[in-house]
Amino acid sequence: MKHYEANFDGLVGPTHNYAGLSYGNVASLNNAAAISSPKAAAKQGLKKAKALADLGLAQGMLAPQERPDLHTLRRIGFSGTDAEVLNKAAKHAPALLRACCSASSMWTANAATVSPSADTHDGKIHFTPANLVDKLHRSIEPVTTGNILAATFNNARHFHHHQHLPEHVSFGDEGAANHTRLCNEYGHAGIELFVYGQEATNPSAPKPKKYPARQTLEASQAIARLHQLDDESSVFIQQNPDVIDQGVFHNDVIAVGNQNVLFYHEQAFVDTQKKLAEIQGKFNGNELHFIEVPTAKVGIQDAVKSYLFNTQIVTLPNGEMAIIAPTNCQENEAVYAYLNELVTMGTPIKQVHYFDVKQSMQNGGGPACLRLRVAMNDTELAAVNPNTLMNDELFNRLNLWVDKHYRDELAIEDLADPQLIIESRTALDELTQIMKLGSVYQFQK
Numbered sequence: 367m368k369h370y371e372a373n374f375d376g377l378v379g380p381t382h383n384y385a386g387l388s389y390g391n392v393a394s395l396n397n398a399a400a401i402s403s404p405k406a407a408a409k410q411g412l413k414k415a416k417a418l419a420d421l422g423l424a425q426g427m428l429a430p431q432e433r434p435d436l437h438t439l440r441r442i443g444f445s446g447t448d449a450e451v452l453n454k455a456a457k458h459a460p461a462l463l464r465a466c467c468s469a470s471s472m473w474t475a476n477a478a479t480v481s482p483s484a485d486t487h488d489g490k491i492h493f494t495p496a497n498l499v500d501k502l503h504r505s506i507e508p509v510t511t512g513n514i515l516a517a518t519f520n521n522a523r524h525f526h527h528h529q530h531l532p533e534h535v536s537f538g539d540e541g542a543a544n545h546t547r548l549c550n551e552y553g554h555a556g557i558e559l560f561v562y563g564q565e566a567t568n569p570s571a572p573k574p575k576k577y578p579a580r581q582t583l584e585a586s587q588a589i590a591r592l593h594q595l596d597d598e599s600s601v602f603i604q605q606n607p608d609v610i611d612q613g614v615f616h617n618d619v620i621a622v623g624n625q626n627v628l629f630y631h632e633q634a635f636v637d638t639q640k641k642l643a644e645i646q647g648k649f650n651g652n653e654l655h656f657i658e659v660p661t662a663k664v665g666i667q668d669a670v671k672s673y674l675f676n677t678q679i680v681t682l683p684n685g686e687m688a689i690i691a692p693t694n695c696q697e698n699e700a701v702y703a704y705l706n707e708l709v710t711m712g713t714p715i716k717q718v719h720y721f722d723v724k725q726s727m728q729n730g731g732g733p734a735c736l737r738l739r740v741a742m743n744d745t746e747l748a749a750v751n752p753n754t755l756m757n758d759e760l761f762n763r764l765n766l767w768v769d770k771h772y773r774d775e776l777a778i779e780d781l782a783d784p785q786l787i788i789e790s791r792t793a794l795d796e797l798t799q800i801m802k803l804g805s806v807y808q809f810q811k
């Protein structure tokens with residue numbers, strides 16, 4: 367039996383815009399009200415996904431959400447026709463309208479936490495959509511995310527779908543962005559690392575002073591229970607609150623793992639040495655590579671600007687590892703020098719591939735934010751909805767679909783245009799036919 371780690375990238379939705387919605391995410395705030403290009407954003411994402419498929423990796427796509435979210439606007443009291451609802455929200459509550467128009471579901475590292483069958487007691491792959499309660503625009507994602515995951519991984523013999531955690535700050539959950547798995551081979555039982563920002567039920571525990579800690583220990587523990595993980599194969603690590611205050615709003619902005627490699631910044635965690643020893647003690651198998659990047663080589667500001675750690679580390683069919691990095695890493699002197707050195711350091715990482723995902727980066731989303739990892743064997747991969755898997759045909763169809771439906775430019779004021787509702791729904795309705803998802807959206811019910 368063969369094993370893979372598939373990446374499921376979020377298809378960027380037709381309303382991609384820069385609304386400055388994410389306090390604590392420096393890029394989101396810095397680019398507030400900039401003009402976006404939904405078409406370029408979707409194409410940049412598709413190009414990266416296709417390139418990974420062409421490298422011989424299993425690659426899928428996850429459909430975006432329905433935006434503007436008229437359902438939420440009606441739920442908070444705006445009434446009338448769809449156009450009236452949009453106009454009233456634009457006039458009386460523009461900030462709420464912006465929250466209901468975000469294409470933030472593109473960052474599928476926040477769609478869910480996934481535990482592969484090799485780690486779970488029932489031998490199924492477990493999915494829990496993230497509740498994303500810390501940000502209003504993201505807190506409206508989990509129900510539709512659950513629908514899309516169920517339509518993509520649509521086989522109850524292999525896939526176990528949970529409801530998102532209770533919608534309360536005590537259970538703030540940001541999904542796979544705060545979760546990494548270490549293993550020898552993808553099909554072997556691994557160690558699941560859960561990185562949290564604060565303990566909700568222990569007010570005296572350390573936490574950031576300025577920016578929110580989006581993930582709680584309580585949420586991470588709940589996911590580990592739901593996914594039937596053993597204590598011996600789970601490690602809970604606190605993220606360094608000082609780096610959250612410098613713009614590291616998710617762990618995947620400062621650390622990333624793949625198989626026996628953990629690549630992280632010196633300042634990423636609390637109690638680093640103790641936690642590394644715990645990981646080492648629980649990991650049975652081959653040599654573990656802890657690649658620690660010192661502040662002297664790359665400072666936190668450079669890491670946040672370039673997204674050095676929001677890279678994907680992938681294992682190529684020849685067994686070598688490659689880093690999938692944003693072109694922003696090439697533009698940062700210290701980071702570029704570090705990456706050039708990294709491939710010569712004798713670790714399993716031998717190559718770096720750069721991709722332009724600037725449309726997403728300007729909202730704080732790098733290559734790793736755009737993907738949800740699902741480790742699986744060939745039987746499980748064969749059970750995935752085949753119309754979601756990347757190949758020449760899907761790539762061409764989705765590019766044509768983007769050309770047909772997406773705008774070249776979108777300004778914040780355009781979010782009040784009722785025509786955007788029609789364009790977005792027409793596009794998504796067609797997409798559900800291309801990807802054979804059934805009726806996953808509210809407007810289709």
Ligand SMILES: N=C(N)NCCC[C@H](NC(=O)CCC(=O)O)C(=O)O
Binds near residue numbers: 385391394475616
């Ligand atoms: N690190 C990972 N895995 N994901 C990145 C998510 C970026 C997203 N940005 C936004 O939601 C900005 C939207 C705006 O401002 O228009 C966020 O902060 O939740």
